[in-house]
Amino acid sequence: MTDTVAVDDVPHGTSDKKVLILIFDGVRWDKLQEARTPNIDTLAAEGSLGRTMTYDPDEYSALTVSGPGHSTLLTGVWPDKHRVLSNVIEPNELERFPDVLTRLRNVRPDLSTFAIGDWPPLMEQIIDAPHVKILHPSNEGTGEGASSARQIIAWASATLSRHNPDVGYVYLILADVAGHRFGGASAAYIEAIEQLDREVSTLVQALRGRPTYDQEDWLILAATDHGHLDEGGHGGGEPEVRDIWTLAVGGDIRPAPVGGAGMAMVDIVPTALRHLGVEIDPSWELDGAAADELGPTPERA
Numbered sequence: 314m315t316d317t318v319a320v321d322d323v324p325h326g327t328s329d330k331k332v333l334i335l336i337f338d339g340v341r342w343d344k345l346q347e348a349r350t351p352n353i354d355t356l357a358a359e360g361s362l363g364r365t366m367t368y369d370p371d372e373y374s375a376l377t378v379s380g381p382g383h384s385t386l387l388t389g390v391w392p393d394k395h396r397v398l399s400n401v402i403e404p405n406e407l408e409r410f411p412d413v414l415t416r417l418r419n420v421r422p423d424l425s426t427f428a429i430g431d432w433p434p435l436m437e438q439i440i441d442a443p444h445v446k447i448l449h450p451s452n453e454g455t456g457e458g459a460s461s462a463r464q465i466i467a468w469a470s471a472t473l474s475r476h477n478p479d480v481g482y483v484y485l486i487l488a489d490v491a492g493h494r495f496g497g498a499s500a501a502y503i504e505a506i507e508q509l510d511r512e513v514s515t516l517v518q519a520l521r522g523r524p525t526y527d528q529e530d531w532l533i534l535a536a537t538d539h540g541h542l543d544e545g546g547h548g549g550g551e552p553e554v555r556d557i558w559t560l561a562v563g564g565d566i567r568p569a570p571v572g573g574a575g576m577a578m579v580d581i582v583p584t585a586l587r588h589l590g591v592e593i594d595p596s597w598e599l600d601g602a603a604a605d606e607l608g609p610t611p612e613r614a
């Protein structure tokens with residue numbers, strides 16, 4: 314585990330096709346719509362912000378906790394394969410079905426990869442070996458210091474501004490903390506989502522302000538792992554916990570109306586790989602499909 318890594322430690326990448334994966338923990342679909350999120354709305358208008366559900370079949374429908382969710386988003390396989398079935402994370406099959414950053418480190422070591430986030434099991438147990446991995450201590454809700462979301466975004470923005478990563482993963486726990494403390498129906502939960510939207514603005518400005526941006530082709534992928542009950546909490550099969558969303562902007566993503574059927578959780582990884590020009594080996598047994606290969610969104614309902 315690394316608490317702080319200098320931006321200078323991010324290796325110089327090689328690809329003009331680049332991917333930024335942005336993950337918000339615990340942001341339910343209807344509250345994302347209810348909150349005032351002008352920056353996410355702008356991205357959605359340029360790309361595709363759609364609805365999806367956590368796990369099917371029913372055997373896994375109650376696995377709406379963070380461990381299985383982030384493992385699914387990062388490995389591109391459902392829990393029946395990665396076997397992360399709780400927030401204990403262990404035992405699992407992540408060696409066989411690694412996170413996409415580690416997968417890339419193996420098949421395309423020339424690509425510069427980083428991950429930063431503030432949930433320890435994710436950074437310590439699920440994400441294995443990108444070039445740079447930072448577990449930032451979460452101080453959301455503690456009243457101590459600046460929000461860890463803001464600090465993480467500051468680091469990621471500096472990295473995007475000054476260096477040349479090819480694949481970045483940025484994770485923020487902010488909204489999930491608000492959901493647990495105040496409930497999914499609370500004003501504080503909406504405020505947390507609105508803060509996330511402001512962080513998106515900072516990050517996207519840094520990305521689009523890169524001196525080489527005009528020669529690059531960035532794909533931004535964003536998603537959440539589950540929603541929240543009105544009273545707070547998750548981990549069951551309730552609709553407000555299972556009803557989630559995915560967002561894709563850039564690359565070959567076709568703009569689509571907001572709220573159509575979105576990428577499934579397992580589509581994030583193949584969509585990123587395809588954009589990077591990485592051929593998917595059938596032996597990886599990925600469950601999803603690249604988003605630009607999907608049909609018109611209504612067929613994906």
Ligand SMILES: [Zn+2]
Binds near residue numbers: 339378538
């Ligand atoms: Zn979560």
